[in-house]
Amino acid sequence: MKENAPKKIRFQTLRTLWVPLAIGVVTVAALAAVVGMVWKDYRTAMMDSQTRQMELVVQSTADSIRVLLEEYADRLDSIAEKAQAGKAFRPTVARSDTIRDVWLENSNGEVIYSCYGLSAVCDVPITRTEDISYWQYHSGGEHYLVMKRKAGDETVCLVVDSTVMYQQLISEIHVGRNGYIMIKNDDNLVVMHPEAVQWGIKVVEGRQRIYQGKELDMSSLSELLRAQQEEESGTLDYYSYWWSDPALPRVHKISAFRHLDVGSSFWIVSAVVDYDDFYEPVQQSFVKVVLIFGGVALVLVLFMFQMFRLQERDRRSATEISDLKTLNQTLEELHRSEESLAHGQRLQMMGTLTGGIAHEFNNFLTPITGYADLIMADADPGSEIYDNAMEISEAAQKAQEVVKQISSMSRKNVETVYDAVSVEGLLHQTRKLVETNCPKNVELKEENELSGECVLGNATQLQQVLLNISINAIHAIGAEGGKLTIRGSVVPRSELAALFPEEKISEEWSSYVCLSVTDTGCGMDRETMQHIFEPFFTTKKTGEGTGLGLALADQIIRTHRGRIRAESTIGRGTTFYVYLPVLEQQQEREQLQWGVDSKLRILAADDNNKVLDLLDKDLSALGLSVSTCSRRGELRQLLEQQPFDVLAIDESLMSSSGVDFCMAIRGRYPGMTRIVMTNAPTREIVDARSHGVIDGYVVKPVSASTLLAQIRSSRKE
Structure with a gap:
């Protein structure tokens, strides 16, 4: 009995420790599973980020080569056109870092003329298009890209130093520790490579000839080449060798590639990097993050556990209140923006249509305006020809203003054009536009106290402000009828400073143009007046307005260094005042x-x-x-x-x-x-x-x- 007592005690001790031990094992296993999933997602995200960077490098390189090839093609086209025009033509070209010579070949492919006497041996054709064929030549240790085009019975050849071209565009781009960028044609022929011995060889067959006697596994590389032929761009990993290392170590590589269109064919621009160059830093950084996070978590978990009970109840209450507030605000904003969104969609459709119309009309108006000015310059001011040309010019200018108004609806017009705007003309044109929207029961009147003043601004925007205020005035007058008056006058800066004492009025302008729109409508009370320039505020019924008109008007006038204000009395009407600084005129011509x-x-x-x-x-x-x-x-x-x-x-x-x-x-x-x-x-x-x-x-x-x-x-x- 005494011998069985220690065994029973040990069994009870193990039984007591089993529960926390099991909990600990389960917790560690769960943490390990979580860390494993996080590591997988982190590795995938970081590797994707690295490969996207490689794709951007490849795309940038392909774009640079494409631009350069197009420039060479333009030069070759120009030389070929001249060669066809003259039988004894001997082409010349300015020599540069990459352009080394220009040749003429006869029908047998023999060089019959060389601008700078450069001689090279034809190695292999790279690509043929409908107009231009691309060849690789070499002379000693130099490689040349020769672009050929037929010009009658002869062939014009532009000789480009592809070695210098590779050094300038590609060799300075570093990807990883041992990475590089190479270019192949659509038949896997190496066009450019950091190793000069590999220029002009097939990727697989050529390397097998160069490294005879060594057992090279090219199966993974062959699969990569097939994928690059079938897809225009992408990123793949494969196994190959470092050809710059005499030992030819077999490594796991990543290749980001993109097709570069050359006529009806294509070249493949490929960036190659060691897989470990990406993977090892990702792994090391994750291990450091896990260690730091684990240490911090261990310190904080005890403290947070004590605070959790007290904060949980408050957090739930605060979350419920916040959710209710957010839901209420969302419903209110949705209700307010419903009509504005529909209006914006209609404007977007109109902008898309008007963008192309304005371009064609401007091309028509350019010769009309210009030739009218030339006729007036040659004719006597008092003659009938001069008067007719003046009518043409004025009509063209009015058409030009219409085109500007149409163009202003297009989203492509991202910068406002400011010119000297005649205020008298602006008032007159606004009155004519208001007349088209003015019912018979509203009397429209224009009072002009101006004498040729101009303001610096955009006529379309200023006209939009006055027209919007006038339309609002017509709505305020309503069916009972009334009177609408548009006035123009000049006021000193001191009057404007007295009207806006809380704002600093610039001292750059001594006088301002005052444009006012007065109606005899229903008027507004003081509370409404305090909100009329706020966005989305409107007194109209649902569907009749968005509440954006006066807010946009205030914004437009302030960008013109002006001010806008309103005076109103219930039952007697409203007056809006627009103040704009007067522009001093420059001398003619x-x-x-x-x-x-x-x-x-x-x-x-x-x-x-x-x-x-x-x-x-x-x-x-x-x-x-x-x-x-x-x-x-x-x-x-x-x-x-x-x-x-x-x-x-x-x-x-x-x-x-x-x-x-x-x-x-x-x-x-x-x-x-x-x-x-x-x-x-x-x-x-x-x-x-x-x-x-x-x-x-x-x-x-x-x-x-x-x-x-x-x-x-x-x-x-």
Whole structure:
């Protein structure tokens, strides 16, 4: 009995420890499972991030090579056209880091002319397209990419130093510790590789010949090549060898690739990196994070456990209250924005349609306005011809304002164009627009106390403000009828400062134009007056207004450095006052005289010949040197043949981006002012000007005065 007592005690002790031990084991197993899942997700996310970076590098490299090949193709096309035009033509080309020579081959493929006497041996054809074939030549340790195009009975060849091209575009790009970037054609022929011995060989067959006698497993590499042929881009891992290492170690690699279209064929741009270059840092960083998190968690878990009971009850109550508040706010915002969303969708559809219409109308208005100005310049001011031309010019200007209003509805117009706006003309035009919406029971009256004052701003936006206020006034008058008066006058700055004592009125302007709209409608009480300029506030019925009109009006007027206020009395009516700073006028023809005195040499490029003819006649009449062209190849040729002070290029020349062309020539002609002629200032054009890619832009329809004004402004900056 005494011998069995210690065994019974030990059994009870183990039995007592079993429950917490089991709980501990289960907890550790659960934590291990959680850590394993987190590690899997973390590894996947980090590896995906690394591979996306590789894909971006490959895409950037492919884009750079594509741009360079297109530039070479343009040069080759230009040389080939000249070769076809002249039987004894001997082409020349400016030598650069990559362009080394230009040849002429006869029908037997023999070089009959070399611009710089460079000789090389044909190695292998790379790619053939409908117009151009690509060949790889070599001379000693140098490799050349030769682009060939037929020109009658002869073949024009542009010789590009592909070794220098690889060094400039690719060799400085580092991926991982041992990674590199290579290029293959659609038949897995190596076009560029960090190892010169591998240029011009097949990826699998060529390497088997080079490394004869060594057992190389190419199965994984062959599967990669098949995938790269079938897919345009992607990332795959495989097993291969480091060809730059004499020992040829077999490693696990990752390849990010992308197809580079070359005519109807393609090249494959591939970035290769060691899998461990990505995996090992991810693993090490995760282990460190787990250790740090585990230590912090161990310290905090005891403290948080004590606080949990007290905070849990408060947290539940606070969560329920917060959810109820959020739900209530969401319902209110949904109710308020319902009509605004439907209105915005209609405006978006209108903007999409009007963007293309405005471009075509501006091309029509450019020669109409320009030739009318030329006729008035040649005719006597009192003659019938002069009067007829004046009528044409005024009608074209009115059409131009209509096009601007249409263009303002397009979302592509991301920058407001400010000009000198005649306030008298603005009042007159607004009255005419109000008349079309004014019922017979409302008497409309215009009172003008102005004498030719102008303001700096956007006529469309200012007209929108006055029109919106006038329409609101008509609604306030209602069916009983009444009177609507639009007035214009000039007030001193002191009057504006007295009306807005809480705001600092700028001292830059001594006088302001006061535009007022007065109605004899129902009026508003004091509480309503305090909220009229707040967004989404409206006194109209559901479906009749969004509450955005006066809020937008206040925003527009403040961007014009002005102020807006209202006075109202119940039963007697309301008056809105709009104050805008008066613009001091410049002398007439100042921009034109500056252009004549500066003796500018201008090159204009547009695919609309009527626009080019107008600019040629208009600028030539001022004594300026003008050259015009309508094709990108002709434009490049003119820039190489003679110097120009100004390049005015259409934003969509031959369906290509004028901004991209200005970016491509930015480094070659640093002293030349680059102006883009556009239908509406898009985000791309505004960003290009802010980053110095272009010096400025003019909005069509363009004339000599508007172009010279922008040139002068750009050259001053």
